[in-house]
Amino acid sequence: MLSFLDFEKNIAELEGKLQELKHLSDIGDIKIADEVSRLQVQIERALKTTYGKLSAWQKVQVARHPERPHCVDFIDTLIEDFTPLSGDRTFSDDAAIVGGLGRFRGRSIVIIGQEKGHDTDTRVKHNFGMPRPEGYRKAIRLMKLADRFKLPVVTLVDTPGAYPGIGAEERGQAEAIARSIETCLSLSQPIVSVVIGEGGSGGAIALAAANNVMMMEHAVYSVISPEGCASILWRSAEHAEEAAEALKLTSQNLLKLGVINSIIPEPLGAAHRAPKEAINMVGNSISEALNELQAQDESVVKRLRRERFLTIGDDALTT
């Protein structure tokens, strides 16, 4: 049973009616099948209008939807021979970041991403997708491994942010994130990032200083969570909706700002309504991006990546 968001009331009602009808057989002259298809058209129309004009705050809710496909779902669907790798070789393994070797549509790659978990047990195990320094240090290790074997890196970003805790601070959360960004920027092999859900601040950019950064249609990517921003600037988390709007955190905004390369469309009613389809659309986009990057001369991949970031936001400055 799908969970509905608060702005999907009319869709939830229509879906409810549809479920009821599906259990009935024809009554006299009334053809249930006709009724069902009529309802389905209504639902489709409602989804189209609702999802065609989601507000920034609604996008945040969709990006955080519990049934939205997460990193492990993408790996399951897209990666063959997935071989997870663990640990930072210094302190421990952090399950908030998963990663490993695998084959993606015929080519060997290293894939890394934040995993939020899908039920209470897995959420706790993966720390709700909030990595600690050892998670980033594992990512660094895997990226360097990829570079040594000339493999491209694919990262899937989905995190509320890096974990704020005593141990995380003691073991150098800031340094780990900085080094992770530095490592992304130092690779001689292509790196492609997709924000698949929530791109939460430093915890997200740590894996997303890539040659090609894409966002799924209803993903969000921001310097701070709307709640965090509201509690600082409005002095109350209740203004999260306004903050979300002001932060310009939707994929459409980010494409306009030149921060991302492209938007990957989602199935009608967002990825959680048709996860397989959504994941394959992401797969197609990653494949295209890798083809393009791997066709480049190896010596320019790193320079192009740096230039990409060096020019972002430049038009907002006086010369």
Place this chain on the structure above:
Amino acid sequence: MNWLKNYVRPKIRALVEKENIPDNLWKQCQSCEQMIFHRELEAAHNVCPHCNHHMRLAAKKRLETLFDHGVFETVQLAGLKGDPLKFRDKKRYTDRLKDSRNTTGEDDALIVAHGKMGGNAVIVAIMNFSFMGGSMGIALGKGLISAARLAVLKESPLIAITSSGGARMQEGILSLMQMPRSIIAVNEVKEAGLPYITVLTDPTTGGVSASFAMLGDIAIAEPGAVIGFAGARVIEETIRETLPEGFQRAEYLLEHGMIDRVVHRHELRDELIRINAILKNTNSAKIVPIASSNKSSKYINQEREAAE
């Protein structure tokens, strides 16, 4: 005898009327609570003479304490035109910028200066905490790139002196993009074989600590400076525990292996000169006195008496 007139009124007057002494002659140390005469504090570069507590020091003042004879030149940096996100919370971003520009006289939160330190050319990129909390936006990121390129051009070390709450929220995702940009900048210096030294001052947190601030070849911090990724309040709210004594302070980071040295502000200049000389394998240049510390204590005492 008028009881009211003679006794009550003067007291009321005393309450209402200001004393004829400017109230900023003395400053109380937040740490030991001793009163410090303002001239004395200034001469000590805002370090409490009683307990050595390091108070924040304005960027320009600090530059004077670091360069030979307090002489340096600042670099013209690209500024922000307009407001890329048209950001508005309770106040417009453009108004916040205007306020900060008026109060600080600076264009943004970074000053890039070049000059001699111990006779050798250095580039210093220093953040100004009084400009919107030293927050990092597009202009600041670009400023760091300029500083790095100048260092490479002049074959000089780059010294970054940080004090910042983190990324500038009002520039949204564009401020987050300054993390990779600033890292590219400092790596240009490193790849040119030049030293990149960081001096972390109070506070250095958020997106600034999680980018260029934590990547120094050598990381120095000022005593007592708060340095960390997440804010103490956020951590407390997340874990619902009180934080350990001295958490996220410079000494705590030193103990946990996150920085190389904690250096007293009065020794910072000598320290930087020595490190650069050793890294460059040159003989340590003569240490030239700095301009602003040559006020005699006699002068200070005279002023103190005058105030009393």
